[in-house]
Amino acid sequence: MRKFGLIGHPLTHSFSKKYFTEKFEKEGIEGCLYELYDIPNARELERILNEDPEIEGINVTIPHKEDVIALLDELDEACEEIGAVNCIHIQDGMLTGYNTDYIGFKNSLVPWLGAVKPKALVLGTGGASKAVKQALYALGIEFLNVSRSEDEDQITYDDLASDPEIMKTHHLIVNTTPLGTFPHVDGIPAIPLEQLTSAHFVYDLVYNPSETALMKACLAKGGKAKNGHEMLILQAEAAWKIWNS
Numbered sequence: 001m002r003k004f005g006l007i008g009h010p011l012t013h014s015f016s017k018k019y020f021t022e023k024f025e026k027e028g029i030e031g032c033l034y035e036l037y038d039i040p041n042a043r044e045l046e047r048i049l050n051e052d053p054e055i056e057g058i059n060v061t062i063p064h065k066e067d068v069i070a071l072l073d074e075l076d077e078a079c080e081e082i083g084a085v086n087c088i089h090i091q092d093g094m095l096t097g098y099n100t101d102y103i104g105f106k107n108s109l110v111p112w113l114g115a116v117k118p119k120a121l122v123l124g125t126g127g128a129s130k131a132v133k134q135a136l137y138a139l140g141i142e143f144l145n146v147s148r149s150e151d152e153d154q155i156t157y158d159d160l161a162s163d164p165e166i167m168k169t170h171h172l173i174v175n176t177t178p179l180g181t182f183p184h185v186d187g188i189p190a191i192p193l194e195q196l197t198s199a200h201f202v203y204d205l206v207y208n209p210s211e212t213a214l215m216k217a218c219l220a221k222g223g224k225a226k227n228g229h230e231m232l233i234l235q236a237e238a239a240w241k242i243w244n245s
């Protein structure tokens with residue numbers, strides 16, 4: 001039996017378990033199992049792997065994406081820059097860490113933008129924002145990071161509201177905050193919505209609902225909008241490719 005799974009805490013609902021279990025069934029992939037490992041401490045991964053040598057791949061979610069790095073033998077280059085791991089490949093006892101959010105975001109952004117390469121605003125400074133920023137950097141897309149807190153590497157929502165030049169010159173807006181997620185569907189980041197134009201692109205990492213309040217605001221101005229569903233699928237498929245490499 002080839003085994004795969006997800007570590008995190010708490011693991012209430014899991015997209016990954018549903019996705020991989022359905023994938024194995026739909027695609028007739030036999031002898032594979034995807035399990036959930038709800039562990040409060042990332043160190044427990046060592047015990048799980050010792051107890052079950054059939055485990056070949058692990059996805060990692062909140063709160064272990066950073067802590068797990070100390071347990072790995074190698075890190076993929078992009079992952080090293082990001083400082084967060086959401087996928088581990090176990091081969092002959094060697095543990096290699098990857099960040100498939102980075103791959104999923106990058107590979108879904110490029111075809112969506114087409115020939116244009118607008119400057120970007122990245123809303124939020126959590127784990128997902130790190131993968132997004134590394135992808136933008138790799139693509140040569142300049143960006144500003146927008147946060148509720150002041151820091152030398154980022155601007156605040158107040159800075160954004162007080163300088164209309166920023167929205168005029170940054171046409172790609174990537175929401176990496178959870179604002180707008182079901183059931184709080186009216187949630188919307190505090191950007192100056194009245195400054196959105198038909199030249200703007202909103203990429204919202206939120207995928208439930210499929211059209212968030214922020215996406216609606218951009219579409220209403222004639223701009224383009226995309227949710228996080230394709231990124232979610234691409235990051236899962238990137239993990240599958242890594243585990244089979």
Ligand SMILES: NC(=O)c1ccc[n+]([C@@H]2O[C@H](COP(=O)([O-])OP(=O)(O)OC[C@H]3O[C@@H](n4cnc5c(N)ncnc54)[C@H](OP(=O)(O)O)[C@@H]3O)[C@@H](O)[C@H]2O)c1
Pocket residue numbers: 101104123124125126127128129146147148149176177178179181189205206207228229231232233235
């Ligand atoms: N589509 C996909 O494949 C995919 C992949 C990964 C994540 N996601 C989604 O992306 C979102 C963020 O994930 P994450 O892991 O980065 O979460 P996280 O670590 O909790 O970070 C979210 C960031 O958003 C900002 N934020 C949080 N609450 C806020 C609020 N009430 N108002 C304004 N800003 C707020 C914070 O930045 P500041 O404190 O700096 O403002 C925070 O660091 C989640 O909704 C997650 O489901 C989607």
